[in-house]
Amino acid sequence: MVSGFPELLPGQRFVELAVLDRLRSTFELHGFAPLETPAAEPLDTLLRKGEIDKEVYVLRRLQAGDDASDSGLGLHYDLTVPFARYVLEHAxxxxxxxxxxxxxxxxxxxxxxxxxxxxxxQADIDIVARDTLPFHHDVEIARVMAEALAALDFLPPLTLQVNNRRLIEGFYLGIGAPHVGAVMREIDKLDKVSVDQVRALLTGVADLDEGQADVCLRLAEIRSTDTSFVDEVRALGVEHELLAQGLDELAAVIEGAAAIEGVTVEADLRIARGLDYYTGTVFETRMSGWESLGSICSGGRYDALASDGRSTYPGVGISLGVTRLLMPLFQSGELTGSRAVPSAVLVALPSEDARAASDDTAQALRRRGIAAEVAATPQKFGKQIRYAERRGIPFVWFPGAAGAPDEVKDIRSGEQHEADATTWTPPESDLRPQVIATKVDR
Amino acid sequence: MVSGFPELLPGQRFVELAVLDRLRSTFELHGFAPLETPAAEPLDTLLRKGEIDKEVYVLRRLQAGDDASDSGLGLHYDLTVPFARYVLEHAxxxxxxxxxxxxxxxxxxxxxxxxxxxxxxQADIDIVARDTLPFHHDVEIARVMAEALAALDFLPPLTLQVNNRRLIEGFYLGIGAPHVGAVMREIDKLDKVSVDQVRALLTGVADLDEGQADVCLRLAEIRSTDTSFVDEVRALGVEHELLAQGLDELAAVIEGAAAIEGVTVEADLRIARGLDYYTGTVFETRMSGWESLGSICSGGRYDALASDGRSTYPGVGISLGVTRLLMPLFQSGELTGSRAVPSAVLVALPSEDARAASDDTAQALRRRGIAAEVAATPQKFGKQIRYAERRGIPFVWFPGAAGAPDEVKDIRSGEQHEADATTWTPPESDLRPQVIATKVDR
Structure with missing residues (x-):
């Protein structure tokens, strides 16, 4: 295993699959189509944004000959750039x-x-249109991702934080800030440095006077899980057309997504997102107790995801960092799978001659959706039970000898009773490996 | 899109996901644990086999500095080499x-x-043990993959061809062939060149006399979907301990897997597999009408998947080429998805003011597992129906005006009736995009 390339044990991989399955299910219920793009893109596609060129892995054939048809390829570093290319190519x-x-x-x-x-x-959702994309899709994206996060109910509490670039830009313009972008960049540092340091940067680098700096810092302190932030902002007495539009939009997103249970959705007027291409709604997400990870799910509205001269494609999207989220929880022991194999049942093997019968029993269980495996060797039953135990398989099935009925044993409780492989069913919670969430003191 | 890096449209991706879902389900029912390894492995791991070094993509950071911790990495070219490394690393x-x-x-x-x-x-299954792996796992692997292939019931008919290296080696030793490996290599060419050419190679390169060459060619002609091949081989009058063992093993695999409906499993004594590390059972798979693709699912038994000085890890496995199988069927138009979006229902939008009500209706459907989307804009209903049509969405839902009940329309039949979003359910076949298989003359 290579540094920086995480690799999971089977029990952990079950947890990751549970996450991916729930995401997929939520996204599809909302009409999002599944898409995959190749791992490799032409370098000129990847470097169009120009920012992170040093992070790109370039591909080279070990023994490249005169065929250069795959030179100039790099691995994608996000899913937005390939999606923009896909939209233009397949429009x-x-x-x-x-x-x-x-x-x-x-x-x-x-x-x-x-x-x-x-x-x-990464798990990304985006809605993209040709030429114009109505604002209600911002609300839709927030709701879909909030629902998706809520479905990951084994994670520590998540807060989807929403802000609006028009709102803060309008506010800064309204107070007469000479360099709106500079104010945004300095406010964005509130996560990392103290309020006083940011105040100094605002009056220094961003050229604000003390009063302007103060009101910007007060704006950045506003947060609410309902639309009460609107009145708090208005109470600061700043007026601007963009600010008014941004307030309306942010209120609509909060109103649309606040009622979703299992996740907190809040307006947080500090969120700015560094990337220049966001133009309206912006999203970040924090995991309770794991604030040091930063935002684990981010995105926003961009007026031009892609453009080909004839058409511009505006979009709104959000991207969940699945690995970034799960790896710390695996490493701290807070998340594990309930077992290392899919099997709910180990069918015991009385003797090698009885293998066909044990295979038939396992097959009868599988036909009804119950994952089963047959013991590898006809050891003593005590050893076969321990074999199941080591794998975390909850049930051992004993074929009945000489016409006697079969029996099934829950090896956790020790309870054993007669059973028929064509009708017996384990409890729903034992059917598949479960995600086990344990609170760990850190 | 870059040459050699296939990219699917959404409807095709649904088909691919249907394939991957069915494979996963079959594999998990049989107790196979999900595993993923990183895309990149150290080059010395990848090149251990030494054969295909020219095909490896090496990674290099676009602006590699003094940090060399990710130099010497390449993308994996199969899933067997990474699995062998995984087994040693996590044993x-x-x-x-x-x-x-x-x-x-x-x-x-x-x-x-x-x-x-x-x-x-690729979709690989393997069973690996420490030191010894009982033969019955060869039968198991054949059954699991045969079942998995049978579940892909929208594909052209598939034939899983099985042979045994011990059988053919024992046979060649039994006739006194001076170079067993050479005979195997020449027989393997029967796919590509004529019988007479192979006969010439057997008497030339492989040093057989006419009688020996003849009996080898007769062996290669034997195939059967039951164990009748055993008598046919015995009728050739060759005796060898390895041949007897191979016949027993091959008969057990055929017997164990022949009864699986929806796929043909046959003993085919011509199959040898080029790779040197197979030692017993070998598998190939042909798709009817697509023989030119070669084998789309291959594998076998290897005595040493991995070895670390202390232990040797024998295994048996088989690998399905999912892309290799699907891309030609997409390109010929033989496989498509029934629609380009997951949505089964488009909820119509009478006016922009009614969006919240239409959202609620869609949400009521989603809560019961019915994928739904709301019309993007409140166009005339005729236009909203055509919007659904273009996406392949089978049902359009009309919210009732002023207390009237809602109605749902099957836009294929035109049939429309009253419906309640908390109880109505579409036919099972409309719930998710379906795989459409069309016979195409080629």
């Missing part, structure tokens, strides 16, 4: 607004350090 | 026999040509 085959989800590995050649991976899985 | 955390399935992309820097891909998906 003629797509119906807009186009909803897609994309769950794939991405690669970045980063120095390995805590919380940084060179290979990791 | 202490695994219970043997260890069953795993692995469904992942692999990469090979090949020149693009018909049926060759640079990125493609």
């Amino acid at each position: 003629g085959h797509l119906e807009f607004p186009f909803r897609r989800y994309q769950i794939q590995k991405v690669w970045r050649g980063e120095r390995p350090q805590q919380g940084r991976y060179r290979e990791f899985t | 202490g955390h695994l219970e043997f026999p260890f069953r795993r399935y692995q469904i992942q992309k692999v990469w090979r820097g090949e020149r693009p040509q018909q049926g060759r891909y640079r990125e493609f998906t």
